[in-house]
Amino acid sequence: MNESGGLAGARKPVAFGDMRGWIEALRAAEELRVIDAEVDWDVELGTIYRMAQGKGDRPAFLFRNIKDYGAGARCREVFVGGQGAYSRLAMMFGLPPDTPIRDLVWICRTIFNERIPPVTVESGPVKENVLTGGDIDLLSFPVPKWNRLDGGRYVLTYAGCVTSDPDTGLHNVGIYRGMVGGKDAIPVLMWRAQHWGGHFTKYEARGEKMPVAFVLGWEPSLGFTAGAPVPRDISEYDVMGAIRGAPVELVPCETVPLMVPASAEIVIEGWIDPDPATFMEEGPYAEFTGYYATERTAKHTARVTCITHRDNPIFRGTVEGALPYSYAENAIMSSIQRSATAWNALERAGVPGVTDVFGMPIHAGVNMAVQIRQTYRGQAKQVASALWGDSSSHVRYKHVIVVDEDIDIHDYAAVDWALAWRVNAGEGDIVTFPATWGAGLDPSVRRRDADVHLFGTGKWHRVLIDATINLDYPPERDGRRYPPTVEPMEEDKRAALARWSALGLDDLN
Numbered sequence: 001m002n003e004s005g006g007l008a009g010a011r012k013p014v015a016f017g018d019m020r021g022w023i024e025a026l027r028a029a030e031e032l033r034v035i036d037a038e039v040d041w042d043v044e045l046g047t048i049y050r051m052a053q054g055k056g057d058r059p060a061f062l063f064r065n066i067k068d069y070g071a072g073a074r075c076r077e078v079f080v081g082g083q084g085a086y087s088r089l090a091m092m093f094g095l096p097p098d099t100p101i102r103d104l105v106w107i108c109r110t111i112f113n114e115r116i117p118p119v120t121v122e123s124g125p126v127k128e129n130v131l132t133g134g135d136i137d138l139l140s141f142p143v144p145k146w147n148r149l150d151g152g153r154y155v156l157t158y159a160g161c162v163t164s165d166p167d168t169g170l171h172n173v174g175i176y177r178g179m180v181g182g183k184d185a186i187p188v189l190m191w192r193a194q195h196w197g198g199h200f201t202k203y204e205a206r207g208e209k210m211p212v213a214f215v216l217g218w219e220p221s222l223g224f225t226a227g228a229p230v231p232r233d234i235s236e237y238d239v240m241g242a243i244r245g246a247p248v249e250l251v252p253c254e255t256v257p258l259m260v261p262a263s264a265e266i267v268i269e270g271w272i273d274p275d276p277a278t279f280m281e282e283g284p285y286a287e288f289t290g291y292y293a294t295e296r297t298a299k300h301t302a303r304v305t306c307i308t309h310r311d312n313p314i315f316r317g318t319v320e321g322a323l324p325y326s327y328a329e330n331a332i333m334s335s336i337q338r339s340a341t342a343w344n345a346l347e348r349a350g351v352p353g354v355t356d357v358f359g360m361p362i363h364a365g366v367n368m369a370v371q372i373r374q375t376y377r378g379q380a381k382q383v384a385s386a387l388w389g390d391s392s393s394h395v396r397y398k399h400v401i402v403v404d405e406d407i408d409i410h411d412y413a414a415v416d417w418a419l420a421w422r423v424n425a426g427e428g429d430i431v432t433f434p435a436t437w438g439a440g441l442d443p444s445v446r447r448r449d450a451d452v453h454l455f456g457t458g459k460w461h462r463v464l465i466d467a468t469i470n471l472d473y474p475p476e477r478d479g480r481r482y483p484p485t486v487e488p489m490e491e492d493k494r495a496a497l498a499r500w501s502a503l504g505l506d507d508l509n
């Protein structure tokens with residue numbers, strides 16, 4: 001049992017009520033920067049945000065003065081970065097903001113196994129304004145063109161995309177990208193291996209359009225769970241309830257048979273038709289890899305039938321793509337939820353001896369490091385095959401690095417040291433699992449293999465790097481498989497420390 005296990009008791013779940021409650025909590029915790037100066041929706045806002053967001057250590061931003069969306073505009077404010085810092089993820093979980101990252105992974109593991117189902121209410125603030133027919137105009141909201149080379153203005157960057165399984169009615173909420181294609185049209189990128197892609201395949205087989213509802217702006221648990229690979233047979237609404245410690249209150253949509261949070265800022269309802277004649281051009285977009293992808297091609301398109309929103313709604317969006325100086329929200333969140341999900345998958349598969357799991361934020365969990373207490377030969381291979389066999393591996397765990405217990409997987413130097421000295425490619429430490437599913441957005445994937453319509457997913461050659469001490473070696477070095485490290489013996493360290501002050505070394509502690 002990991003020592004962080006006691007954290008579950010320390011958690012005091014918070015129901016913020018809506019995105020406004022969350023923004024107020026951030027303001028009180030000095031986790032929010034309000035920008036009152038005018039900012040252009042056209043590239044400027046996204047550029048400022050990307051330059052200011054830092055490496056998981058900067059505030060969220062509320063832009064309150066958007067060019068062309070002044071007095072009288074339907075929507076005037078844009079909120080970004082709510083979950084772009086570990087301190088704010090801790091707040092979302094109901095933990096102190098300085099909770100260590102390792103503990104956030106641990107608490108996330110337990111939350112992902114908890115459920116509080118939603119409840120239905122008659123109405124809510126999201127129904128304060130109901131727009132249909134000619135009143136629908138996506139650009140009456142200040143949708144940014146986030147990046148210079150984006151193919152258009154992306155309205156879906158952080159929206160919870162709600163769909164339901166036509167066989168069971170189970171609701172899924174995922175974050176998937178979508179561009180403004182006209183007043184009432186949103187071409188989207190839909191990978192069939194994602195959960196809404198699974199729903200769509202079922203509607204298509206019935207010869208039906210798929211109903212969708214895009215939820216922009218609610219409590220932080222919405223984006224966190226929507227961006228996480230919550231298993232197919234569990235609704236994200238149940239996990240949101242677990243995070244906030246209270247059921248999510250849902251209302252029925254106006255024109256689609258779906259349920260959405262009653263206090264959301266904006267909900268866009270519509271239908272996606274399987275008929276390629278209805279597709280519209282979409283892309284490229286600055287993606288989670290840190291590169292633009294995929295190219296501009298005809299994509300599935302949601303036709304909007306209704307928009308409901310609160311009075312003075314606040315638009316919620318984000319930028320994607322981590323760069324070494326600037327980690328996007330998805331990257332920060334992924335390092336927690338993908339690590340927690342991977343750890344739970346290893347536990348479900350019965351892999352023993354797992355002592356830590358972490359995917360660094362810079363690549364959003366695409367490389368996954370696993371620390372194990374190795375007791376038998378082949379354990380690292382068991383780790384990799386369990387991860388790659390889990391449904392959460394779709395766009396993650398491309399490279400699995402397994403290390404021994406003495407290697408801190410939150411420390412780049414420690415992992416690099418293990419890679420240098422515990423990997424021998426000639427001894428089976430590098431294993432390739434070719435031509436599996438994977439992220440088509442990865443620029444290292446050939447163009448042909450990233451065709452969403454042909455293949456429904458990308459194509460990854462996965463690699464295990466077994467950086468554990470090889471148990472296939474006999475213990476022939478004085479009874480050991482590996483020689484001792486140069487780390488001084490405990491008794492020698494104690495003796496040295498006893499003389500530390502006398503040697504005038506106190507400043508070098």
Ligand SMILES: Cc1cc2nc3c(=O)[nH]c(=O)nc-3n(C[C@H](O)[C@H](O)[C@H](O)COP(=O)(O)O)c2cc1C
Pocket residue numbers: 157158172173174175176177178189191194195196223226227228229230318320329330333395
């Ligand atoms: C900010 C953000 C943007 C994302 N954009 C996309 C996207 O455009 N397409 C996609 O397939 N997944 C995207 N993801 C990842 C998915 O949300 C994630 O894979 C999630 O597990 C999907 O939900 P599902 O497992 O219910 O299908 C994004 C995640 C975040 C946090």
